Amino acid sequence: xxxxxxxxxxxxxxxxxxxxxxxxxxxxxxxxxxxxxxxxxxxxxxxxxxxxxxxxxxxxxxxxxxxxxxxxxxxxxxxxxxxxxxxxxxxxxxxxxxxxxxxxxxxxxxxxxxxxxxxxxxxxxxxxxxxxxxxxxxxxxxxxxxxxxxxxxxxxxxxxxxxxxxxxxxxxxxxxxxxxxxxxxxxxxxxxxxxxxxxxxxxxxxxxxxxxxxxxxxxxxxxxxxxxxxxxxxxxxxxxxxxxxxxxxxxxxxxxxxxxxxxxxxxxxxxxxxxxxxxxxxxxxxxxxxxxxxxxxxxxxxxxxxxxxxxxxxxxxxxxxxx
Amino acid sequence: xxxxxxxxxxxxxxxxxxxxxxxxxxxxxxxxxxxxxxxxxxxxxxxxxxxxxxxxxxxxxxxxxxxxxxxxxxxxxxxxxxxxxxxxxxxxxxxxxxxxxxxxxxxxxxxxxxxxxxxxxxxxxxxxxxxxxxxxxxxxxxxxxxxxxxxxxxxxxxxxxxxxxxxxxxxxxxxxxxxxxxxxxxxxxxxxxxxxxxxxxxxxxxxxxxxxxxxxxxxxxxxxxxxxxxxxxxxxxxxxxxxxxxxxxxxxxxxxxxxxxxxxxxxxxxxxxxxxxxxxxxxx
Numbered sequence: 001x002x003x004x005x006x007x008x009x010x011x012x013x014x015x016x017x018x019x020x021x022x023x024x025x026x027x028x029x030x031x032x033x034x035x036x037x038x039x040x041x042x043x044x045x046x047x048x049x050x051x052x053x054x055x056x057x058x059x060x061x062x063x064x065x066x067x068x069x070x071x072x073x074x075x076x077x078x079x080x081x082x083x084x085x086x087x088x089x090x091x092x093x094x095x096x097x098x099x100x101x102x103x104x105x106x107x108x109x110x111x112x113x114x115x116x117x118x119x120x121x122x123x124x125x126x127x128x129x130x131x132x133x134x135x136x137x138x139x140x141x142x143x144x145x146x147x148x149x150x151x152x153x154x155x156x157x158x159x160x161x162x163x164x165x166x167x168x169x170x171x172x173x174x175x176x177x178x179x180x181x182x183x184x185x186x187x188x189x190x191x192x193x194x195x196x197x198x199x200x201x202x203x204x205x206x207x208x209x210x211x212x213x214x215x216x217x218x219x220x221x222x223x224x225x226x227x228x229x230x231x232x233x234x235x236x237x238x239x240x241x242x243x244x245x246x247x248x249x250x251x252x253x254x255x256x257x258x259x260x261x262x263x264x265x266x267x268x269x270x271x272x273x274x275x276x277x278x279x280x281x282x283x284x285x286x287x288x289x290x291x292x293x294x295x296x297x298x299x300x301x302x303x304x305x306x307x308x309x310x311x312x313x314x315x316x317x318x319x320x321x322x323x
Numbered sequence: 324x325x326x327x328x329x330x331x332x333x334x335x336x337x338x339x340x341x342x343x344x345x346x347x348x349x350x351x352x353x354x355x356x357x358x359x360x361x362x363x364x365x366x367x368x369x370x371x372x373x374x375x376x377x378x379x380x381x382x383x384x385x386x387x388x389x390x391x392x393x394x395x396x397x398x399x400x401x402x403x404x405x406x407x408x409x410x411x412x413x414x415x416x417x418x419x420x421x422x423x424x425x426x427x428x429x430x431x432x433x434x435x436x437x438x439x440x441x442x443x444x445x446x447x448x449x450x451x452x453x454x455x456x457x458x459x460x461x462x463x464x465x466x467x468x469x470x471x472x473x474x475x476x477x478x479x480x481x482x483x484x485x486x487x488x489x490x491x492x493x494x495x496x497x498x499x500x501x502x503x504x505x506x507x508x509x510x511x512x513x514x515x516x517x518x519x520x521x522x523x524x525x526x527x528x529x530x531x532x533x534x535x536x537x538x539x540x541x542x543x544x545x546x547x548x549x550x551x552x553x554x555x556x557x558x559x560x561x562x563x564x565x566x567x568x569x570x571x572x573x574x575x576x577x578x579x580x581x582x583x584x585x586x587x588x589x590x591x592x593x594x595x596x597x598x599x600x601x602x603x604x605x606x607x
Contacts, residue, residue: 026503030415033408034429037473041436044447051450101345108342121346123595128353130524130591131584132531134558138565138580139356142363142573184352191349215335238438245440247534248562272442272534279446279538291450294443305438309431 052292069258078289086268091243093179102190110198129188137252145172167263173255176264186239197231234311241304247272364581380569393554401468409476417484433474445535459553464540468529479521483514527590533558
């Protein structure tokens with residue numbers, strides 16, 4: 001964009017003159033705060049790094065691969081693997097459920113529903129995205145956990161118990177329960193971002209497909225979805241980043257078990273949940289170990305977010321009208 | 324119709340209906356959440372709930388007044404920092420820095436900061452505020468929440484400023500206004516509804532956050548005696564009540580949850596419907 005500032009400053013003015021004019025003051029003020037955003041973000045990384053240095057030095061890379069977490073003063077062994085595993089497993093379970101649901105709903109909202117209905121539903125989706133995570137946790141503890149324990153868990157064990165993923169013991173809390181809660185929480189994000197990506201697909205693409213005799217589903221599945229692919233993958237990554245870092249709802253239903261279990265019905269732990277539960281009472285070695293876990297989580301979500309933003313920008317900026 | 328075409332039509336109908344079912348599922352979830360909260364929470368709501376301090380398990384009465392006050396205090400101070408900083412950064416991104424490389428970097432960083440898990444923000448606030456001061460405080464909680472509010476406000480302010488028609492900017496400049504005057508008297512007022520919407524949504528979002536407050540504002544059984552005292556807040560209170568083993572505390576958790584969700588949804592609906600019809604805010 002050509003700078004309109006050039007209009008007001010046809011000749012180079014002296015600094016004092018520009019300061020009096022106010023433009024320079026306003027410019028410096030706004031750029032100062034904008035720079036602050038940059039500095040704070042860098043400082044967060046620096047601070048996490050500095051605080052976790054003791055464990056970084058003590059355990060090195062064995063921290064990531066270690067399977068034992070024992071804050072007992074005479075043991076003091078810290079391994080991150082069970083928590084990285086729990087974080088990934090719960091997030092993957094969540095996405096396996098929320099991606100088909102979310103993309104399906106987005107297709108309905110962008111391709112099928114009338115504009116008015118689509119707007120109302122999108123509004124409700126955005127309200128759902130605004131529900132605080134502790135509320136999801138509260139509901140999950142008292143509704144989903146008993147349901148999992150008494151009905152869904154035993155049912156899954158009966159029919160899928162021959163696989164390693166659905167075996168007793170069944171507690172009600174655990175990987176699968178946390179994954180389900182995360183699915184409900186990531187669902188609105190995937191819908192609203194995918195919907196935007198789908199709506200950016202040019203109308204001609206759909207019409208050409210229909211004119212060639214494709215059914216509406218064929219046009220959507222073979223033409224529109226591939227066209228919006230990057231944006232949709234971006235929305236999935238955005239959902240994944242949220243799921244990885246989600247704390248309260250997961251902490252309330254994950255079961256707090258520091259061992260790795262293959263069965264999704266068993267209890268586990270995620271990075272965020274562990275930090276939430278243990279940080280306030282953490283000892284001298286445990287504290288830095290927890291902060292190092294935060295650093296791991298931070299890097300994971302950063303990379304995923306950066307990728308997601310890039311993909312979303314690439315698709316939605318191509319821009320076009322609604323079908 | 325040939326078999327092949329029948330099959331194509333069938334697939335078409337099944338898949339399209341399925342997408343509709345998925346879309347309406349979101350509405351069902353929202354109604355279930357609201358309905359269940361109201362059903363469980365409304366019986367515990369009374370005047371004492373809003374005016375009294377919490378009592379121990381098994382004792383009758385008691386409320387969560389200190390958590391409500393604490394939340395208001397923490398969120399208000401967070402907004403005091405977060406809104407102006409976010410707003411001015413947004414002005415930079417949309418106006419002074421428009422098109423520059425630096426603005427691009429700041430914009431990208433703001434999005435990344437927005438995506439930082441809230442628990443990590445909490446840890447950061449602990450290391451920079453709680454640790455040097457040697458005690459938990461409402462102030463530390465406010466710092467944590469303002470760090471979440473800044474990128475939200477910056478990006479939404481930027482977005483709504485960019486929607487102001489170019490002709491308005493040029494008109495103001497053509498009349499001889501300096502750039503900052505054009506921004507302050509023409510561009511920002513033209514976008515004020517949108518900017519306000521973004522701010523309300525941002526404040527609503529941080530009001531529901533509990534993870535950043537766990538190691539900063541901590542909690543408090545009694546009234547908070549000031550910004551430097553630790554304080555109870557609604558979200559953390561709900562977490563503590565819900566994960567306790569006591570039935571009467573669970574009841575209170577439902578009621579507190581109902582209040583929190585009510586506040587957040589009212590703010591959202593007001594901002595989206597009353598102020599800007601159909602406006603959307605940046606996701607993430």
